Amino acid sequence: xxxxxxxxxxxxxxxxxxxxxxxxxxxxxxxxxxxxxxxxxxxxxxxxxxxxxxxxxxxxxxxxxxxxxxxxxxxxxxxxxxxxxxxxxxxxxxxxxxxxxxxxxxxxxxxxxxxxxxxxxxxxxxxxxxxxxxxxxxxxxxxxxxxxxxxxxxxxxxxxxxxxxxxxxxxxxxxxxxxxxxxxxxxxxxxxxxxxxxxxxxxxxxxxxxxxxxxxxxxxxxxxxxxxxxxxxxxxxxxxxxxxxxxxxxxxxx
Numbered sequence: 001x002x003x004x005x006x007x008x009x010x011x012x013x014x015x016x017x018x019x020x021x022x023x024x025x026x027x028x029x030x031x032x033x034x035x036x037x038x039x040x041x042x043x044x045x046x047x048x049x050x051x052x053x054x055x056x057x058x059x060x061x062x063x064x065x066x067x068x069x070x071x072x073x074x075x076x077x078x079x080x081x082x083x084x085x086x087x088x089x090x091x092x093x094x095x096x097x098x099x100x101x102x103x104x105x106x107x108x109x110x111x112x113x114x115x116x117x118x119x120x121x122x123x124x125x126x127x128x129x130x131x132x133x134x135x136x137x138x139x140x141x142x143x144x145x146x147x148x149x150x151x152x153x154x155x156x157x158x159x160x161x162x163x164x165x166x167x168x169x170x171x172x173x174x175x176x177x178x179x180x181x182x183x184x185x186x187x188x189x190x191x192x193x194x195x196x197x198x199x200x201x202x203x204x205x206x207x208x209x210x211x212x213x214x215x216x217x218x219x220x221x222x223x224x225x226x227x228x229x230x231x232x233x234x235x236x237x238x239x240x241x242x243x244x245x246x247x248x249x250x251x252x253x254x
Contacts, residue, residue, distance in 0.1 A: 003191050006133040009144040010126050010187040014180040016151040018173060019159070036227055039220050040236040042150040044243020046216035049146035052247050053139050054132075054209035061135065061202050068206045075210020080218070082120065115162075119179045125151075126186025128208040134194055135205060142250045146212065149243065150220075155180075 058068045125147050133140030155176065162172035190204075224236050 003130075003133075005137060005140055006130040006187050006191060007184070009133070009140065010129050010183050013125060013129065013144065013148055013151055014122070014177070014183050016148060016155055016180065018177060019152060019155045036224065036232065037235055037239050038149070038152050039223050040239035041243045042146075042152070043216045043220040043224065044240035044245075045146040045149045045247060046212040046220070046243075047240075048244035048247025049142050050209040050212040050216075052244075052251060053142040054205050054212070057135055057139050058202070058206035058209065061205065071203055071206035072210040072213070075207040075212075076214045077210075078207075079211050079214045083218075115175055115179050118176075119182045122180050122183040123186040124208075124211065126183035126188075127190045127204060128211070129183070130187040130190035130194075131204040131208070134190075135202075138250060139205075142247055143208070145246065145250070150215065151180075 055068065055072065058071065059065055062068055062071075129140065129144055129147065132143035159172055159176060162176060167175070227233070227236070
């Protein structure tokens with residue numbers, strides 16, 4: 001049964017890449033207005049999932065707090081290294097204002113870079129979702145929701161980058177969906193080798209927590225600091241609390 005849940009969840013997350021269709025109907029001003037709220041919501045969901053679900057579950061499974069802490073640090077450093085090498089930012093490109101990028105700041109190679117780096121990111125997402133469901137349904141649902149919420153602002157940003165990098169709207173949607181579908185491969189590989197790699201899957205959970213903490217703290221929080229108005233800060237804080245609260249409520253599903 002966990003395998004079915006994992007596949008359904010990862011397919012749903014992959015379909016979020018088609019949110020570009022929705023963004024076509026929005027004007028730039030409104031898009032900028034809602035993206036920062038989604039980013040804040042994703043921040044809370046990622047932090048909440050890492051600290052309320054993944055890390056406690058890892059401690060229970062592994063039984064050694066120090067080992068779990070090292071795995072979390074490994075996840076943080078791994079994504080720090082990947083971001084340095086691939087020069088990507090999961091939420092928005094550093095030179096873009098909330099995912100809407102002026103054409104003069106972008107170039108064609110950037111679109112390809114976004115697709116390659118996003119493909120690696122989605123592969124890891126698929127592994128995390130499948131591994132989480134193998135731990136428990138509650139942990140799987142929590143990880144899926146956290147990734148899902150994070151994917152929405154990310155996909156809006158990626159779609160904007162692709163368009164301004166010279167991709168047509170149709171091609172941008174197609175290649176972005178292909179990149180997102182790599183998550184399905186990650187989930188299938190995890191489920192296929194689950195029996196012979198149980199120990200590895202157990203360690204994926206704290207490693208994933210480190211990834212979530214890095215994305216939220218390094219990529220998303222700096223984006224939120226770009227807005228200086230008090231009203232924006234209040235809305236961001238509320239959205240973060242909603243994200244954390246959603247993760248907390250999922251504890252009662254177990």
